[in-house]
Amino acid sequence: MNMNPRQKLSVILVLLGLVLAFLPLSGKYSFHGKPDQLLLRALDESSFFTADQVARFVITEDSTVQLIDLRPQQEFNRFSIPGAVNVPYKNMLQKDMESYLGRDVRTIFYANGDRQANYALMIAKGLGFDNTYVMKGGLNEWYRLVMNSSFTGEKITARENALFETRIRARKMFTELNSMPDSLKARYRESKEIERKKLDGGCE
Amino acid sequence: MGPFTSAAGFPVWLDLLIAIIIGIGFGFSLEQAGFSSSRKLAGMFYGYDTTVLKVFFTAAIVALVGSQFLSYFGLLNLNLVFVNEYYVTSAIVGGVIMGLGFIMGGFCPGTGVCAMSIGKIDALFYVLGGLTGAFLFAETYPLIRPFAEDAYRGPVKVNEVLGLSPGVFTLLLIVAAVAMFWVAEIAEKKFARPEITDKI
Secondary structure, eight states, rough: OOHHHHHHHHHHHHHHHHHHSOOOOOTTTOOOOOOOHHHHHHHHHHGEEEEHHHHHHHHTTTTEEEEESOOOOOHHHHOHHHHHHHHGGGGGGTOOOHHHHHHHHHHEEESSSHHHHHHHHHHHHHOOOSEEETTHHHHHHHIIIISSSSOOOSOOOHHHHHHHHHHHHHHHHHHHHHHHHOEEEEEEEEHHHHHHHHOOOOOO | BHHHHHTTTTOHHHHHHHHHHHHHHHHHHHHHHTTTTTHHHHHHHHHHHHHHHHHHHHHHHHHHHHHHHHHHTTTTGGGOOOOOOHHHHHHHHHHHHHHHHHHHSOOOOHHHHHHHHTTOOHHHHHHHHHHHHHHHHHHHHEEEHHHHHHSESOOOOOOHHOOOOHHHHHHHHHHHHHHHHHHHHHHHTTTHHHHHHOOO
């Protein structure tokens, strides 16, 4: 069939249009925000939770909060904060982000220290997931504040008492979970995963 | 990633420089497509030359297809791309004024400047007239304002109003454009005016 250039162009455009009609166009995962504004947003004090605040979420099993553990899977399997879900930092963008960031809960990242969690926060905020936070100091701070703290003074104020109560209960939950045999631990985590999927609804 | 200007926070001078470079490219393409000839532009109205329809529609659908593919590959965030706001009344009245000016003057604002730059005297007066109109509009704006801002609909997109996905709407637009090109070519044969088109 002999076609002139105009006809060829028309055919190409129609074919491209057909492809477009069947592509899922969302544009949701595009990174945006000027670097300086993004940095300000990520460094804003309101983007951080202290280990004590996280401990409180853990013992009250707060369902408006989701902890995300950014460490590699082997480390996560050895120990983790109760209720946390493992999304290794390296796989962060490969996983379906919508499933763990797009929900209507506050998402708190943590890793061993601050660095990876802060990177994850920048990425999440840049992609438009604004309800994201970081546990300041990471697991190191969690160990220092929650696991290893002890009271050495003479008198204890009511406020300090409440704080220590929270820490000790969180410590107990943490130890209980992490001293379970691996098979039980895996089952506990699986139950958390399933709960998450149930909440998502829709077609899975 | 894109649009670069808002994603990377370009300084104003760089934004303006990019605008000038794109503007030169646009003007050059217009001239090369023959749009600096008012005979060619008026041909759209009388049906003997439909280049205007073909060029502008092709440009629009190529841009549409390109930007949506860039968006699909995550290179362009279409949510950040400016969408013109829709004022129903002023769009209708402005369209009529623009159309009348187009057929009487033989140029649209862009092609008028284009024709002026290659030294056409009629285009020079056309641009002067346009600038005078813009000046009068600006000076009388307080009087016109309630009318100009009437029936505001915001930055709406056609596909959202129709409830279609951007891809499906693009396909429909392409099919419509190809059909129009076909009709336009028939019209060109039917209303042929060789005594005019030979001189373009």
